[in-house]
Amino acid sequence: MLQGKKILLGITASIAAYKSILLVRLLVKAGAEVRVIMTPAAKDFVSPLVLSTLTNHPVLIELAGTEGWSNHVELGRWADLFVIAPLSCNSLAKMANGQCDNLLMASYLSATCPVMVAPAMDEDMWQHNSTKRNLQTLHNDGIYIMPVETGELASGLFGPGRMAEPETILHAMISRFFRKDSLKGKRALVTAGPTFEAIDPVRFIGNHSSGQMGFALAEALYLQGADVVLVTGPTALTPAFAGIGLVRVVSAAEMFEACNRVFGNMDIAILSAAVADYKMQHIAEQKIKKANTDPTLQLVKTKDILAHLGASKKPGQFVVGFALETENELENAQKKRLAKNADAIVLNSLKDQGAGFGSSENQVTILDQDGIALFIPLVSKTIVAEQIVSYIVSKIHA
Numbered sequence: 001m002l003q004g005k006k007i008l009l010g011i012t013a014s015i016a017a018y019k020s021i022l023l024v025r026l027l028v029k030a031g032a033e034v035r036v037i038m039t040p041a042a043k044d045f046v047s048p049l050v051l052s053t054l055t056n057h058p059v060l061i062e063l064a065g066t067e068g069w070s071n072h073v074e075l076g077r078w079a080d081l082f083v084i085a086p087l088s089c090n091s092l093a094k095m096a097n098g099q100c101d102n103l104l105m106a107s108y109l110s111a112t113c114p115v116m117v118a119p120a121m122d123e124d125m126w127q128h129n130s131t132k133r134n135l136q137t138l139h140n141d142g143i144y145i146m147p148v149e150t151g152e153l154a155s156g157l158f159g160p161g162r163m164a165e166p167e168t169i170l171h172a173m174i175s176r177f178f179r180k181d182s183l184k185g186k187r188a189l190v191t192a193g194p195t196f197e198a199i200d201p202v203r204f205i206g207n208h209s210s211g212q213m214g215f216a217l218a219e220a221l222y223l224q225g226a227d228v229v230l231v232t233g234p235t236a237l238t239p240a241f242a243g244i245g246l247v248r249v250v251s252a253a254e255m256f257e258a259c260n261r262v263f264g265n266m267d268i269a270i271l272s273a274a275v276a277d278y279k280m281q282h283i284a285e286q287k288i289k290k291a292n293t294d295p296t297l298q299l300v301k302t303k304d305i306l307a308h309l310g311a312s313k314k315p316g317q318f319v320v321g322f323a324l325e326t327e328n329e330l331e332n333a334q335k336k337r338l339a340k341n342a343d344a345i346v347l348n349s350l351k352d353q354g355a356g357f358g359s360s361e362n363q364v365t366i367l368d369q370d371g372i373a374l375f376i377p378l379v380s381k382t383i384v385a386e387q388i389v390s391y392i393v394s395k396i397h398a
């Protein structure tokens with residue numbers, strides 16, 4: 001996600017500095033090249049040795065030392081983004097006033113790249129008028145300020161002031177500064193997860209879909225610049241990016257309504273949800289009691305969302321379905337694509353070991369009017385999603 005990006009991380013003196021280690025790990029894992037500058041006081045909170053080991057570069061602290069002078073101008077010009085996390089109350093005040101008494105402040109004042117900060121302080125400091133004034137000044141200076149979280153604070157108090165979690169900082173960073181533009185201006189609908197069809201007030205018919213594939217697709221579309229609406233059945237997941245419009249539904253009928261409402265405005269729709277094909281003819285109003293005879297459930301078909309959207313598709317709309325097949329996979333998937341008027345269908349085969357429901361990996365084949373368009377071997381669902389989205393980008397820009 002951050003392949004080739006250069007991130008300058010500033011760490012100031014706050015208990016939250018221990019989270020910087022996790023942030024560095026996430027940045028490096030996402031492909032970024034990371035350099036760290038600390039204020040001298042931050043050394044008491046986190047070890048420069050750990051940070052230099054993780055980044056593979058010396059941690060910079062002093063403006064001048066026995067090895068010479070640190071060129072702060074170079075650092076601010078080298079970076080694609082300067083992130084200061086945690087930002088203490090003291091360093092916030094210095095930034096707001098342009099005070100330059102350490103390397104981190106000198107680098108901030110000479111940075112030509114965008115800057116974002118993740119404040120961390122106690123509730124009383126966070127609520128103080130001077131903090132509010134200083135944050136407003138930073139905002140006016142074009143600095144992006146991560147919201148603080150509410151929770152237990154180092155002082156033992158409970159309230160706002162906790163630094164955002166490293167994952168939240170990473171996602172905000174990507175979302176704000178590193179989205180691509182191959183789908184800029186395009187709107188995309190994604191369905192994800194299972195649907196639950198109620199039997200009575202306490203029971204339902206469901207399936208094992210985790211929603212991972214659909215969430216990964218929504219995130220991949222978003223990272224390419226699309227405006228994304230994700231309609232999901234019951235899952236424990238939340239999208240990584242707050243900018244993804246999330247609609248939570250329970251039943252196939254609710255999913256149908258939610259998709260139908262927005263589809264007319266969409267350029268792309270990817271229907272990856274494992275929608276129940278049947279629902280109860282009548283949902284029992286009261287809990288069904290055990291009886292001496294074995295019960296029979298009377299089921300009726302749900303509406304097929306993909307088939308409905310396929311039938312109402314206008315020129316310029318690109319619709320992708322999913323197919324789960326156990327025999328004659330390619331032939332059946334292609335038939336399904338034609339029957340539901342989808343532009344492409346992503347075939348999951350149950351024969352593929354390690355792929356599918358509940359797994360974090362998948363192996364799929366994309367079929368379109370020309371036959372097999374792309375085979376994606378067993379890789380993480382994130383990579384599968386990126387490749388499906390690349391395929392869609394190539395089709396809609398063809």
Ligand code: CTP
Nearest residue numbers: 271272273275302303304305306321322323324
């Ligand atoms: N789908 C849908 N609405 C339904 C059922 C399925 O939108 N009520 C979509 C799925 O999201 C998927 C595609 O249709 O994109 C294929 O679903 P699948 O269950 O594989 O196929 P079915 O059409 O249900 O046929 P079968 O179960 O007989 O293979």
